[in-house]
Amino acid sequence: MPTLRFPSVLDVSAQALYDWHARPGAFQRLTPPWAPVELAAFEGIGNGERAVIRLGYEPLALTWIAEHHGHQSGRQFCDRQVQGPFKQWNHQHCFEPISDTRSRLVDDITYELPLAPLSTALAPYVAEPELRRQFAYRHRITRHDLDRHRAYESAPKRIAISGSSGLVGRALVAFLRTGGHTVHRLVRRPATRPDEIMWNPSTGQVDAAALNGVDAVVHLAGENVFAPRWTDAKKARIFDSRARGTRLLADALASLNDPPSAFISASAVGAYGDRGDTSVTESDAPRTTDFLGEVCAAWEAATTPAEAAGIRTVHLRIGVVLAANGGALQVLAPLVQAGLGGTPGRGDAFVPWIALDDLLGTIHHALHSETLRGPVNATAPEPVQLRTLVDTLGTIFRRPTPWRIPQALIRALSGEAADAMALKSIRARPARLQEEGYAWAFDDLAFALRHTLGRTMHPHRPK
Structure with a gap:
């Protein structure tokens, strides 16, 4: 046997x-x-x-x-x-x-x-x-x-998480619980379990009393931006789910007698707009010249009540999350593996990527760091051009990736969403995390991809 x-x-x-x-x-x-x-x-x-x-x-x-x-x-x-x-x-x-x-x-x-x-x-x-x-x-x-x-010798925390059913939320709940923390999941229905707290941004309801005494809140909820094409209704859901949902939660936290010490609220690197080859960090001003830029501005502004109440607030500007079971990689990797992978446009757009497990580590760091507040780029140290991402996948799967998908075709198929996601270049760098000494576990693109796609038999990072 x-x-x-x-x-x-x-x-x-x-x-x-x-x-x-x-x-x-x-x-x-x-x-x-x-x-x-x-x-x-x-x-x-x-x-x-x-x-x-x-x-x-x-x-x-x-x-x-x-x-x-x-x-x-x-x-x-x-x-x-x-x-x-x-x-x-x-x-x-x-x-x-x-x-x-x-x-x-x-x-x-x-x-x-x-x-x-x-x-x-x-x-x-x-x-x-x-x-x-x-x-x-x-x-x-x-x-x-x-x-x-x-790395963080502290007492276990009570942490509330919105968006706990999403790609990042599911992994974060499991990660925190294995560390001994108590996690309460915000759910959009009446709570039926001890670990659930009811909230519903659509109706403006939140069980604020249940949030009293939690040590921190991680806010990840929001309408998925991925769609073949944005309709007006889809854009409204994307905007409202972030601006209205965040404001509802921030108002509730500000009203508490025993509020959390930290409010980690998701945002996105889309806040910077299309910057071409220009490198951007948290010290660079956001841009609202496109739809996602407007969304990010409203998203971050919605935390104002919590900040005014003295709650340490972090706007986590998340990059492209690399995970085999969700996000862009769930679509791109099978295409490359099938020999159908192509680089959108000219391929010179920069992708500010981050491995899912490093995003969990970043959130964990933000929960514990008393000095971290305001905008924080949640990305790997070195963004890569889109052609590099596609070609690296081709190398891992041993498939050719010479194809280029014309910009005109992408725009014809996806409209505004094409320029907002597939063709936008954001060369974002995580200056705040680097200043704080955060150590990435998956800062090499090829290793990060091999890790999540199961394309290595090494139990640790090869030296």
């Missing part, structure tokens, strides 16, 4: 390593973004407790039920398949102490595919490469998250 072992040494105690895995959110953090996996139910890691996982895309998804056993608090737990795609599966998670501040994470896998012995002969070519990619990713994420949490 095939066996695999994945060891890594980490600069945390075995107890801290175990605690991270035992907390809510660990499964979500360890799920590779390129894999179609959804956690349907999770009881815990104690003996007899189960996880129910959906594999693949509906309506053809398979159900995998794993039951935990062999639990030793602080040292190990195991899971075995009760129902699923393998003939047999057993996974032992071990947390071995090396010293008070170092430990070894070991994942031992024993499995058997259906149709043995033929499948056993094929396993090294079919199953093992994917398992090696997945566990390399899992170990990178474990190291990344533990390093981030270890």
Whole structure:
């Protein structure tokens, strides 16, 4: 029966390593973004407790039920398949102490595919490469998250998050919970769980009392700007969801007897407008010469009540988030992989990108830094030209990318949205984060892409 072992040494105690895995959110953090996996139910890691996982895309998804056993608090737990795609599966998670501040994470896998012995002969070519990619990713994420949490020695916080069902919000909730923080999700319906707080920007309702005593609020909610073409109705939703929603939340926070100490409100690098080759930082004035510039200006201005109430407010100007399971990369990567990838326009527009996991780290830093306030560019240190992004994807997938998509065709298909997103050049740099000494984990474009697309079997960044 095939066996695999994945060891890594980490600069945390075995107890801290175990605690991270035992907390809510660990499964979500360890799920590779390129894999179609959804956690349907999770009881815990104690003996007899189960996880129910959906594999693949509906309506053809398979159900995998794993039951935990062999639990030793602080040292190990195991899971075995009760129902699923393998003939047999057993996974032992071990947390071995090396010293008070170092430990070894070991994942031992024993499995058997259906149709043995033929499948056993094929396993090294079919199953093992994917398992090696997945566990390399899992170990990178474990190291990344533990390093981030270890960098801020503070008491666990109570944090409220809007937009918790979006790409960034889902990952942020899981990331914060594995760090021991209590997360309350703002939902647009009556709260039905202890971790939910009702708010509804459309009706102007928010349960302000439930926000009393939270340590911080992270505001990520907003209508998705991606659309084949912007209609007047779509533009109104984009604008109102940000300006009205942010003002509702800021007014509620300002009215509290025990307000949060920090309000981290999302914005976007679109605040700078099209700048061509000119490098811009937070000290450069925003521009409202296009629709997204107007949106960002209204978005940031809407936090004024919270700032006036003395709440430290950060306008996080987020760049293009790189994640295999959402955003621009979810569209672009499959096209390149299929050999259909092309560079929009001349390809010289600058893209201020950031890996999703570094965006989580940036938000985490903003939550803890008492000196950070006002506009903050949430981007990698070096923006790249669009042709570089496409060509790097081509290299990773081993596909040619010589094609150029004419600007006229893009504008004919997408109208105003084309100039606002696909053809705009924003050479934004994160000067404020650099001044604060923030250390990016994924500041190399090729490594960031390989990480999220599962195109490396290295459990850490190759030197």
